[in-house]
Amino acid sequence: MSPQSSEPAAGGIPGDLGPGALAAARSARFGSPVRALATTGSTNSVALEWAAQGAPEGALVVADHQSAGRGRLGRAWLSSPGCCLLFSLVLRPAAPLDDLGALPVAVGVAAAEAVARCARVATGLKWPNDITVDGRKLGGILVESRTSGPGPAAVVAGVGINVGWRAEDIPADIGGRATSIAAEAGTAPGRAELLGEILAALEDLYPASLDEAWAAAVARAHEARSELIGREVAVRLGAGGVVSGRAVRVLASGALEIDAGRAVIVGSGEVEAVRQAGA
Ligand code: BTN
Numbered sequence: 001m002s003p004q005s006s007e008p009a010a011g012g013i014p015g016d017l018g019p020g021a022l023a024a025a026r027s028a029r030f031g032s033p034v035r036a037l038a039t040t041g042s043t044n045s046v047a048l049e050w051a052a053q054g055a056p057e058g059a060l061v062v063a064d065h066q067s068a069g070r071g072r073l074g075r076a077w078l079s080s081p082g083c084c085l086l087f088s089l090v091l092r093p094a095a096p097l098d099d100l101g102a103l104p105v106a107v108g109v110a111a112a113e114a115v116a117r118c119a120r121v122a123t124g125l126k127w128p129n130d131i132t133v134d135g136r137k138l139g140g141i142l143v144e145s146r147t148s149g150p151g152p153a154a155v156v157a158g159v160g161i162n163v164g165w166r167a168e169d170i171p172a173d174i175g176g177r178a179t180s181i182a183a184e185a186g187t188a189p190g191r192a193e194l195l196g197e198i199l200a201a202l203e204d205l206y207p208a209s210l211d212e213a214w215a216a217a218v219a220r221a222h223e224a225r226s227e228l229i230g231r232e233v234a235v236r237l238g239a240g241g242v243v244s245g246r247a248v249r250v251l252a253s254g255a256l257e258i259d260a261g262r263a264v265i266v267g268s269g270e271v272e273a274v275r276q277a278g279a
Contacts, residue, residue: 013036013037013038013062013064014038015082016191016193017062017064021190024192025192025195025196027199027202028203029058030058030060031058031060033055033056033060035050035060035061035062036062036063037061037062037064038063038065039063039065039067039081040066040067041067041069043063043066043069043088044088044142044144044156045068046088047059047061047090047156047158048146048156050090051090052146055154057090059089059090060087060090062087063086063087064086066086069160070142071142072142072270078174079160080165080169080171082164083163083169084160084161084163085159085160085195087158087195088157088158088159089156090155090156091103091154091157092152092153093206094208095210095211097153097155100155100210101215101253101255102210102214102218102253103143103155103157103254104128104254105128105129105218105222106206106218106221107129107141107157107202109205109218109221109225110198110201111141111159111201112124112131113201113225114194114201115131115138115161115181118193118194119194120185121133121181121184121185124226125222125225125226126227126228126274127228127256127271128141128254128256128268131161132227135274136177136179137174137178137179138180138184140159140160141157141160142158142160143155144158161181162179162180162181162183163180163181163182163189163191163194165182165183166182170183205218215252215253216252219250223249223250226250228247229248229249229250230246231247232245232247232275233245233247235256236270237266238267238268238269238270242272243260243264243269244258245258245259245260245264248263251265255267
């Protein structure tokens, strides 16, 4: 298939991610051209490779199943055929990558808002961008970038949402910590319908000018859904060690500020524990 084609790959994905449904999911700028794969290692890998070959902003890779899906901090991302929305969107932001710390946060906000609107599930956000329901993880975001290849630097926004898994089918090694739309709501929207909602929400949160005011607005939108702000947290730092204290706010850089007796700014890490302040 040509990188510029707007048609799904031959074979594509049957059912709720079929060619017609994917065409209907496009937003003005996102979702075309599209590569639809029944199974692949990781949609992020396919999208990064495609970006290196010149895929334009808005190009989309969607898969029914991943055999080597990856998550943040080197973890695996599990899925089952037919049960999860798995996609990667190519962006070519008109700002230096170093100034785009709010972009992964924006993708999380868009996904949380879209799930809430489309599936009527009360979603929260766990910094930096886990989509949660009552503390259990419903979805995750992995943003990766590639600076080589033609055109402006490419950023790939990978999104995984647990859609159709029944509670008893959620893999044992993430069960208890994970949930799905079907487990929460008893029913789930078609994956292409949800994809369309996320693409539309992200368009609203991804203006032409990715400036400081935009980044601050993204941070406020995240805080409005945050399950951490004002609570006591323990964060394992990307660089090693743990910081414990009260989550104060999300900065325009995408970092989390923690009051640990002094202000600690955490740029990368994993929140391991959450409890009410004073509890
Ligand atoms: C996380 O919460 O750790 C991030 C999970 C990101 C998973 C998505 S699924 C689609 C895309 N392809 C991948 O291999 N990962 C992302």
